[in-house]
Structure formats: C-alpha cells, structure tokens
Amino acid sequence: MRTQSTHDGPAFRRAVRELVAAFRPGGDDLLPALHKVHHEYGYIPRAAAEEVARQVGLPAARVWGAITFYSEFRTEPPADVTVGWCSGPACRLKGGDRVRRIFEVELGIGMGGKTVDNRAGLHMAQCNGQCELAPMVWLNGRERGNLSMADAVRIARELKAGKTGE
Numbered sequence: 522m523r524t525q526s527t528h529d530g531p532a533f534r535r536a537v538r539e540l541v542a543a544f545r546p547g548g549d550d551l552l553p554a555l556h557k558v559h560h561e562y563g564y565i566p567r568a569a570a571e572e573v574a575r576q577v578g579l580p581a582a583r584v585w586g587a588i589t590f591y592s593e594f595r596t597e598p599p600a601d602v603t604v605g606w607c608s609g610p611a612c613r614l615k616g617g618d619r620v621r622r623i624f625e626v627e628l629g630i631g632m633g634g635k636t637v638d639n640r641a642g643l644h645m646a647q648c649n650g651q652c653e654l655a656p657m658v659w660l661n662g663r664e665r666g667n668l669s670m671a672d673a674v675r676i677a678r679e680l681k682a683g684k685t686g687e
Contacts, residue, residue, distance in 0.1 A: 528562065528566040528568060528569070529566060529567070529568040530568075533566075533568060533569075534568055534571075534572055537558060537568070537569045537572040537573070538572050538575075538576065540557060540558060540561055541554045541557060541558065541572065541573055541576045541577075542576070544557075544573075544576055544577055545577070546576070546577055546578030547577065547578060548577060548578070548579055550577050551573070551577050551579060551584065551587060552587065554573045554576065554577055555570075555573060555584070555587065555588060555594060558573060559593075559594055559595070563595070563598060563599045564594075564595035564596060564597055564598050564599060565588050565594055565595065565596060566596070567585070567596075570584050570585050570588055571584075597635075598639070599642060600635045600636065600639050600640060600641050600642030601639060601640050601641065602640065602641050602642070602660055602661055602680055602685055603641075603642045603643075603644060603659075603660075603661055603662075604624055604641060604642065604643045604644070604658050604659070604660060604680070605644055605645075605646030605658060605659035605660075605662075606620065606621045606624065606632070606643060606644070606645055606646060606658050607646055607647075607648055607649075607655070607656065607657050607658060607659075608645050608646065608647065608648065609647070609648025609652070609655070610648070611648070611652035611655040612648065612652075612655040612656040612657060613656075614655070615655040615656045616656050616668075616670065617655065617656035617657075619670055619673075620656045620658065620668055620670070620673045621643075623670060623673040623674055623677055624643050624658070624673060624676075624677050625643065627673075627674060627677035627678060627681060628641050628643060628677055628680065628681060630642070630643055631643070632644065632645055633645075636681070640680060640681065640683055641677075641680040641681065646658075646659055651664065651666065653666075654666025654667055655667075656668050658673075658676075660676070660685065661685075
C-alpha cells in the first residue's frame, strides 16, 4: 500500500489512470477498478473516484455511490493501526462489549472513529467463527484473543502511545 501524499493533484490522477487503464468502459469493471485503487492506497479519495468514473464510463456520482454503499471501501486514509472489534455473539457473551468500551474510552474515540493523531482507529468487524478466542479484536488484521479487561486497557494504552499493540 502506498503511503498518503497529495491525493488530488495531477501526478496522483495520472497514477490512478495508469492503475486502472486495463478496465473497460461500461460499468462491469467498476468494482474491480475500485478494489484495485483501494488496495493500492488504502482508501479511495474523491480524485481517484473521478478517474475511475472516466475510465469505466460512468458518472462520478454513480461511482461515489458504489464507494459509499460498500462498507469495505474507505473514503479517508486508514489509521496507522486499525482495531477491529468482534461483534459476534460469543465475544459479546464473554465481555466483548466491555472490551469495546475500554478501547473507546482509552483512545477517546467512538466506533468508526480515529484518534486525532491517526495512530489508531476502531471499527466493528464481523465474527469469523473463532469463538474459542472470545473476546477478541483484530489489530491490522491480526487476531488478539482471549482478552481480559486488563489486556484491552494495556493494548489501548500502547496504541495511544504510538506502539502497535503487539
């Protein structure tokens, strides 16, 4: 994933055009083109959406509608560390709601938010069936399970201090 720089200037637009040049007009390639941009930059800035729209021959509003419809697409740069809170029943039964609240309080953000310094973000993640690890979170996609409340506080404070929580 490329690091964030100026994601609206001519050089960025040129890079996006090159990235999506193989996709055909007509709309069938919209989602694959968006996935490619998202994978490359970690999110889809408005300027990139405009370039994808030009390439696939759709109005920019329709492309932006697809981006904002699918929760997998981000429209802002991701935090340095994203905390995915498991919302599954086993995690909730084993204290997952308290784990979520600890992250919210310690990081000073709500669900779906990012810290002001962009060190950490918190989002709701879907259960992936690893109930034996309940309660759990994902830190940049890596599982951290069987969390005690003390574990959650320690991880949140490490994230707040700029560490990765590993």
